[in-house]
Amino acid sequence: MAVNRRKFLKIGGASILAFGARPAADALGISPTEWLDEKLGGFTIPETLFHLFRKPAGSVAGEALTAKRWAMVVNVRALDEEIAEACKEACHRVHNVPEIDNPKHEIKWIWQEEYEHVFPGQQHEHVDDALKKLPFLVMCNHCFNPPCCRVCPTKATFKRKKDGIVLMDMHRCIGCRFCMAACPFGARSFNWIIPWPRAGAEEERRFKGKEPPTPDYPTRAKGVVEKCNFCAERLAKGKIPACVEVSQELCNKKGREPALVFGDLEDPDSEVRQLLRSRYSIRRKPELGSNPNVYYIV
Amino acid sequence: MYDGGKIIAGIIIGLLLLTFPIWYGLGRAAPKPDVKLPVKEKECVEPKAYMKNYHMQLLDLWRDSTVRVAKRSFVAFNGKKYEMSLQNTCMSADCHARKTEFCDQCHNYTGVVPYCWDCHIPPKEEPKKKPEEKH
Numbered sequence: 059m060a061v062n063r064r065k066f067l068k069i070g071g072a073s074i075l076a077f078g079a080r081p082a083a084d085a086l087g088i089s090p091t092e093w094l095d096e097k098l099g100g101f102t103i104p105e106t107l108f109h110l111f112r113k114p115a116g117s118v119a120g121e122a123l124t125a126k127r128w129a130m131v132v133n134v135r136a137l138d139e140e141i142a143e144a145c146k147e148a149c150h151r152v153h154n155v156p157e158i159d160n161p162k163h164e165i166k167w168i169w170q171e172e173y174e175h176v177f178p179g180q181q182h183e184h185v186d187d188a189l190k191k192l193p194f195l196v197m198c199n200h201c202f203n204p205p206c207c208r209v210c211p212t213k214a215t216f217k218r219k220k221d222g223i224v225l226m227d228m229h230r231c232i233g234c235r236f237c238m239a240a241c242p243f244g245a246r247s248f249n250w251i252i253p254w255p256r257a258g259a260e261e262e263r264r265f266k267g268k269e270p271p272t273p274d275y276p277t278r279a280k281g282v283v284e285k286c287n288f289c290a291e292r293l294a295k296g297k298i299p300a301c302v303e304v305s306q307e308l309c310n311k312k313g314r315e316p317a318l319v320f321g322d323l324e325d326p327d328s329e330v331r332q333l334l335r336s337r338y339s340i341r342r343k344p345e346l347g348s349n350p351n352v353y354y355i356v
Numbered sequence: 357m358y359d360g361g362k363i364i365a366g367i368i369i370g371l372l373l374l375t376f377p378i379w380y381g382l383g384r385a386a387p388k389p390d391v392k393l394p395v396k397e398k399e400c401v402e403p404k405a406y407m408k409n410y411h412m413q414l415l416d417l418w419r420d421s422t423v424r425v426a427k428r429s430f431v432a433f434n435g436k437k438y439e440m441s442l443q444n445t446c447m448s449a450d451c452h453a454r455k456t457e458f459c460d461q462c463h464n465y466t467g468v469v470p471y472c473w474d475c476h477i478p479p480k481e482e483p484k485k486k487p488e489e490k491h
Binding site: 122216220221225227228229254256270273274276277278279280290294 | 426
């Protein structure tokens with residue numbers, strides 16, 4: 059089969075289109091899928107078509123706190139057992155995180171950890187004794203490059219484009235626990251049992267008399283993974299995360315500098331940026347390249 | 357036909373068994389769903405007919421919008437603004453404060469089991485003694 063001029067030109071043209079698409083997209087600084095995502099506002103094509111016929115979802119409420127990239131600074135020297143415990147209690151209360159005694163079934167959003175477990179690479183035998191005793195508060199690091207989102211087969215966990223918070227969509231989670239395997243910080247917990255059994259359910263007997271403490275925040279079902287959400291639901295109402303709020307109150311009372319600081323990493327004048335400029339800070343397992351958004355001042 | 361009587365009797369018995377659900381419930385239909393509409397609020401976020409047919413699509417849109425793109429308020433057909441929340445808007449005290457008298461009525465009648473309430477907390481309903489509209 060001979061290649062005539064017409065066929066040659068056809069193949070040539072198609073090849074230029076095929077191999078030229080990538081450089082062209084790179085030159086524009088946005089990939090076609092990203093462009094589409096932006097145009098559709100994060101919705102799928104069928105959803106967008108649905109919006110054409112129905113009223114579109116409203117805009118972000120005016121009172122919401124917004125940022126380009128949320129980050130937290132944990133000033134460990136300002137922490138003590140009491141503050142750390144209060145942070146944990148506040149977080150777990152507003153998010154209806156159950157208190158489960160069995161460590162295998164435990165659900166944790168924010169918790170205390172020892173220095174050698176938080177910074178395993180930095181541990182050596184002559185490390186400052188005071189440091190060893192400090193209650194390091196750990197939570198989801200809301201990585202800039204989150205490995206959990208890369209492995210999630212249903213996109214149930216995803217990084218929110220507008221502010222970089224790594225969130226869970228419980229409606230989509232199928233409980234495969236890939237994200238738990240991928241997370242280098244152990245920040246995710248799996249619901250092995252029904253955390254807050256509804257009235258009449260079989261498990262109710264075991265948890266008798268217990269009710270979710272915050273009725274306007276949903277609980278979780280058995281079989282989904284959960285973790286810290288940087289209080290996305292509070293940010294939407296213009297409030298800072300619960301742990302930050304509580305720690306700042308307590309630190310004020312004790313006359314210390316704030317133990318937890320929350321702010322926009324992209325804003326050069328934000329509180330977190332000022333702290334990071336003036337103090338030496340470290341992050342957990344930076345060598346893995348996940349680029350955590352939680353910084354520690356030790 | 358060999359054993360015709362047996363076969364025909366068998367077919368008849370088989371048909372009777374197969375149609376059991378039809379003739380067993382004949383004449384005594386399950387009670388029709390008795391949906392109690394909110395007393396205070398007169399209008400939903402969309403016209404009634406739309407809500408009847410498409411509330412599930414609307415709730416899907418609400419959840420994706422809230423959870424995934426952080427757009428949390430909804431402009432209703434009458435121009436009012438609502439927070440997109442099943443638990444805190446739909447089931448608020450002024451609206452569908454009683455799940456058993458609203459959602460459950462049709463869902464039970466048609467045998468639909470949505471898993472909303474595996475996670476979302478239904479509004480508290482005190483055990484009903486007398487018909488009262490205090491809640």
